[in-house]
Amino acid sequence: MRYILSILTVLFFTSPAFAKDRFLDIQELTTQSGISVWLVEDHSVPVISLKFSFKGAGSFVEPNEKQGLVQLLSNTLDEGAGDLDSHDFQKVLSDNSISLSFSGGRDNFSGSVKTLTTHKDKAFDLLQLALTKPRFDAEPLERMKQANISRIKQSMTQPNWMAARLMNDIAFAGHPYARNSGGTLSSLPKITAEDLRAFIKRELSSERLVIAISGDITATQAILDIDKIFKALPRIKRDQLFLPLKLQNKKSVTLFEQPIPQTIIRISLPGIRQSDGEYYAAKVMNHIFGGGGFGSRLMETIREKEGLTYGIYSGVSQMAMTEIFSISTSTKNETAKQLVSLIKQEASLLKETPITEQELTDAKSYILGSMPLSLTSTNALSSIMISLQLDNLPATYLDTIDQHIQAITIKDVQTVAQRLLNFDNAITIFVGQPKDIAPTQTITKLPNVE
């Protein structure tokens, strides 16, 4: 019981952002024009962080021959808007120490502003301008294409990047997720300013918008500001493209040879969604298996006992249309085979033998106790609010995790291990020169890069 008591005291904060009866005091607000926004007020530093996402406006909706369009949009949206050209726009940001950035993921298109309170109005004006009157002038557009091409060429020396690229291509084969969201050497030059404008018009609708704001701002002020920034956006109600995806190429082992002393190993298995009844059991199981870093079974056996790797991690992740259980690690080429068999051995153990009461208590204690540790900056507060909204979770969700996790039993963990840790379904990638591995396919050129 000692641990459970300590968790409760951690969960209920007393400082302004953390109301007594709630994990995080999220205010759900609606502006005059009907836009909703989540706010956590925290006046301890004069900083404000605003984050937003357009759901479903990610790279999976871009045309195949224009891979990288969303990436390029994220690079050029802050390169001039309204009367300000690239230089003038960037100069206002720089002179006022405003961080304004956009990013494109597979599922969503997102943006972020971090500013000192004193420069809030300028920051928000620039964001409004970028979203409604972007210029996409030829010079910055070309410059950003070149920067992306150079980034791709630099990535081509990174074995971890190669392994990730291969995994996407193989596990998501035939689905838009398989494409290279960073663009390819041949697709990027084809993208035009017209493509970017058309994408904005079609996809960046306020109907798809989720917004979070945190830091040194009041609710009254936030409502006014959010309206000013976002109300001019088009409101197009369109059905979102939804193509559910089951992982492809199960039972495959792919080798991409590289002249390096280590083999990078990635394994993907079908995962589990947050909405699934066994999701929290999976969280606990993953923590014990390989999710917790030091102390996890994979780390204990493979790093601490055998000295085979610097790190080994497993993870549960979900995207809008699929979910994955993944394992990633690296080891010298000579021990790649041994390492993979140790992973399988640990998986079998977890499936066949119940975990101990102590392991269960410790896992729950960590999962719940570590929740507040990352919420220590203004940015982190807005980030967590955006994640919740993107996962369609309520603002009260963080208050309910405690009861979900506490309810998990030893049997639940074993059951979900038996469901998920099924290596007959594995998609395995090796990058390096692994000894004694029998690949089902050997790749000589990375797909969707050039």
Added chain:
Amino acid sequence: MRVLLTIALFCIAATPTHAGIFNAQTATLENGLEIVVIPNHRAPIVHHMLWYKAGSAQELAGYSGVAHFLEHLLFKGTDHKDRPLEAGEFSKIIRNIGGQDNAFTSTDYTAFFQTTSKQHLNTIMQMEADRIRHAMPPEKHVLSERAVVIEERNQRTENNPKARFYEQMQATLFPSHPNGRPVIGLHDEIQKMSEKDTHAFYDQWYHPNQAILVITGDITLTEILPDIKSIYGVLPKGPENKRHFPVVPNFEGKTTITQHSAQVKQAQWMRAIRAPSFHQNKKQSLALQVLENILDGGATTRLYKQLVVESKMAVSISFSYSADKYDTSSIWISAIPTESTSMQELESAIETLLTDVIENGVTDQEIKEAKTRLKNAAIFARDSLSGPAHIIGRALTTGSTLNDIETWDEQIETVTKKQIQNVSDIYLKSQNLSEYRYVTGYLLPEIEDK
């Protein structure tokens, strides 16, 4: 343990609360342990760090990597007579109270840190205090951990041509000086390292009088000082060690390294220049910090504006100077040429730009804008739990005082145009020198066979 509380009570030299960027509170125990507390009441959590004023720069020739290997071994158990810990138990305890912990090693320092809820602060202080003098890794763990360190080196350096190239540049820039050695160590030297080697380093450097305790979070010095005294204050003072450094002679000619690699797809130009740290020369270091921001403070500052936006010679360019070294530091300029630009053209364009700065100086407007950005950065630095602890630990272990850190923004304000021109002239000049302090590197794709 509480019975020991009174022993240290009379020997504290606590100074009043310090007004400045972080409002840090400080004290020194009689055994020489320096204490810095940075109150941050956003959440009921604390970040606890113990910094040792020793890193790879204190290693003997032939033993590169000892400091880092020792850092790893500090997680392998302690033999304290009342509170012994098994290998790996330290991190498991932290994890099971919902906390996180890790450590890092650099040239001038080694630091261990934990983040937990406030109520566990005494537990972690006790464990950290115990391993100052009682680390005792069992032989089999020493061997397996050595293998882990080799995998770490593979992962960080051997797999990556850019990291290997950087290592060569560093070695060439600092011939027979410890700052030229890789912190992680050379493969062949790690391979033959024993616990005897790490223990010699441990006995020489791990003592309270060579350490700094930095705590940030929901705590004040007044609140925690009695516990710090009872836990850390009882440790005996160790030997007084001076950090000693050789002199690096300047070169009589230009030094270049050219490397072709099949792994490299994107050519890169680099120049590393030896320059004084803040500890060596405050005035010059402050001027270099402003100069760095004038040249590379954003998309509208000199390097990016002239070479990426205007002349299209580079796809990207960066200029970075680090003030935080105990002995000689360095400036690194790195650039990627555009498709149509040769290395020679890029180099001469960069040198022309630097010559312009040396001969014609920078403008008053540029200085003003850079100072504003730097001062704003100091406000943003407070928006974090661990950030301030890292900034302060790094600065104090490399010879700065707390006053230097707290008044950094005021000192930046005093930098003059003349000082900037002076450091430009000394450190950025590339031609007509009687002595050279720089190395130029060309990292290139493989030469194609015709």
